[in-house]
Amino acid sequence: MTDNLGKMLNKIKNAILVKHEAVLIPYTLNNFLILRILEQEGFLDSINIVCKKKKREYKYIKVYLKYNEQTSKSFIRNICRLSKPSLRVYTNSKKIPRILNGLGIIIVSTSKGVMTSKDAYSNNIGGELLFSIW
Known part of the structure; x- marks a missing residue:
């Protein structure tokens, strides 16, 4: 069994550490939905679905990371x-923790789909608390 979410988060962390502009992540529906939420919340610049063809066709998500233009620091401080x-x-909805008094978010997997803690x-x-990001 593979941990696709863990692989995705580690790839993003490592790309930020070496200040890459973009990173390729294997396509899964769960990864795509989470990345779309992060893009809407302003942590990522943009995401695109890319197909690479070797022996068979593979789908990837190309994630463009967002950096501050003046300080060249990433908008993602920690995951x-x-x-x-x-x-x-x-956890239930009443006990969802707040991250940095609302500056960060928690991604929650619920029966209605993947969404932010807000x-x-x-x-x-x-639902299930997947990860926090700020």
């Missing part, structure tokens, strides 16, 4: 994994 394959973390709280839906 912290909350729920792991060996230890799942579930959306889960406003819709009164609990």
Whole structure:
């Protein structure tokens, strides 16, 4: 069993550390939905689906990272994994923690799909806390 979410987060972290402009991530629907949320929240510049053809066709997501133009620092300061394959973390909507008094977000996997902690709280839906980002 592979941990696609963990691989995606590590690729993004490593790309930020070496200040890459973009990173390729294998396409899964879950990865795409999470990256789309991060793009809407302003942590990523843009995302595109790219097809590479070798023996068979592979889909990738090309993620363009967002940096501050003046200081050349990334908009993503830290990514912290909350729920792991060996230890799942579930919570109801009332007990979803806040990150840096609302400056960061938590990505929550709910029965209504993947959403931010703010959306889960406003819709009164609990779920699995995937990771926090600020």
